[in-house]
Amino acid sequence: MDRPQMRLRNSMTRKTGAFAPLDPANVRLYLCGPTVYDRAHLGNARNVILFDLLFRLLRHDYGDAHVTYVRNFTDVDDKINARAAATGRPIGDITDETIGWYHADMDALGNLRPTHEPRATAYIAQMVTMIEGLIDAGHAYAADGHVLFSVASFPDYGTLSGRSVDDMIAGARVEVAPYKRDPMDFVLWKPSDAETPDWDSPWGRGRPGWHIECSAMAKELLGPSFDIHGGGNDLMFPHHENERAQSCCADPDAGFAQVWLHNEMLLVEGRKMSKSLGNFFTVRDLLDRGVPGEVIRFVFLSTHYSKPMDWTEEKAREAEATLRKWRALAAPGGTPDPAVLSSLRDDLNAPGAIAELHRLAKTGDGAMLAASAAVLGLLTPELGQWSETGDDALVEAVLAARLDARAGKDWARADALRDGLLAAGVVVTDGKGKGWEAGTGFDPAKLEGLL
Incomplete structure (x- = not known):
């Protein structure tokens, strides 16, 4: 065979x-x-x-x-x-x-x-x-x-x-x-x-x-x-x-x-991890601070194993936003995308595989996205409890999708998502707190169908 x-x-x-x-x-x-x-x-x-x-x-x-x-x-x-x-x-x-x-x-x-x-x-x-x-x-x-x-x-x-x-x-x-x-x-x-x-x-x-x-x-x-x-x-x-x-x-x-x-080894905010620098922490320290295990995993996989990996708070925030969006899209019954598997078979190129997952998310194929991510140990049911926050997850997924649309210069989609957020009563707070608040007439059900 x-x-x-x-x-x-x-x-x-x-x-x-x-x-x-x-x-x-x-x-x-x-x-x-x-x-x-x-x-x-x-x-x-x-x-x-x-x-x-x-x-x-x-x-x-x-x-x-x-x-x-x-x-x-x-x-x-x-x-x-x-x-x-x-x-x-x-x-x-x-x-x-x-x-x-x-x-x-x-x-x-x-x-x-x-x-x-x-x-x-x-x-x-x-x-x-x-x-x-x-x-x-x-x-x-x-x-x-x-x-x-x-x-x-x-x-x-x-x-x-x-x-x-x-x-x-x-x-x-x-x-x-x-x-x-x-x-x-x-x-x-x-x-x-x-x-x-x-x-x-x-x-x-x-x-x-x-x-x-x-x-x-x-x-x-x-x-x-x-x-x-x-x-x-x-x-x-x-x-x-x-x-x-x-x-x-x-x-x-x-x-x-x-x-x-x-x-290769790990850095924290660009510096070698050490107790003398005050940047030494255990896995449990991060988990107890509320950083989801799936977010930690995503950050680690975003750098090829043969290169030093730099853990930063910004990477963790970006990973959480991406995973919320992907979990809102994910669906059962798919098979892994050949391009994701091809990246992984090329010296475990997880960053390349993650780039392919971003592509799949843009196509809206939630079943293939979930099956492909599972090969990387992401979007699995076992790791999903942290994102099961109902309305919050849906709002943050739409916000993340709008950022992606703007980054890709898809202005029409970005505007449509902005209008949908406004119609649902979401007030964007420009990064303060969790980045948004529920305004007058907040109705997250109006966001369904935007992703």
Whole structure:
């Protein structure tokens, strides 16, 4: 069966090329998930939305039953241990609570749940087995209760991030320790003290290093070779570089991930998000301020994943106005527009797909608009409650349509919409408050049929 052609940019090759899954009956994806000790900040949502878009598109093209998506939870980590020590709370309580928060926040942004959401602590045995194999093959060594991966044993190290070992040493905070043979060697297993979670291993009671977690979970759930691995570009080195090294050495005849997909970072009002600048906030902060999850999703999708994304209040206002208009037009029973799908298949070009949705809205084909938007996770029933404000939604949809008409120099339509607003008793307040007020003789029923 012929499948539609998709193109993706592979971080490994730095090139965009045709994507062909290893097994069309089981397209396999892995996304590095959160370390669960606190709320997800806004930047954490970008790769979740990106992979949700990819998941939706692949399910459309290959069938829901033929795509396997894994996103892990790191529930053993020194940050979690520190949070437990600082609060006096059990680690399990902290991780369970944080996973609940994460699900609620990501659901509110319209993200589908992955096929599998493994917790690292459930895969310790697989990690130990992989580490034993690396030692037997000469790629790792035990020293002072630790096990370390020997970077020198993998000549291809640095290919993913495009750095030489010297550059990596200079650009990273490399832990110098007497038990290391080389400063770049990284920890696969480490000893635990009485206050730290621990498990039995051939090297004594201890816990895994961070990087081995994803390699073991990906192999167990997707196999030693799978299709796409991703995350934010801040994970490319050292996390993904180390993952790739240990996985390729553990299974030298396999390819691990065929395509590496990395998204760029987030800005807020043109500046890097940071607590010192007062522009650091979580997804929940925005939701609690009344910004709808669908609006957040729309803003994220409006910038290509390969470019830095700038979150601004103006973009959020524009997104809300657009979504109100589209929801007033949307109707069931349609099929996705080929031009929308073509944009998405071209390296997940969501901004191009959104441009096509604007075109569909102008044609008035509400059924095709809704079906096409759903591939992007927009205009879905699950995300629609925020816009169900009756008269307000209708008025704002007409106002948004008038702005679109003016922008397109369709003066006749703009005038007709203005006259309709006046006849319905709508008083435009030029951006003050919500931008309009109900005047004398307000009758929103008179607006029906204008869109």
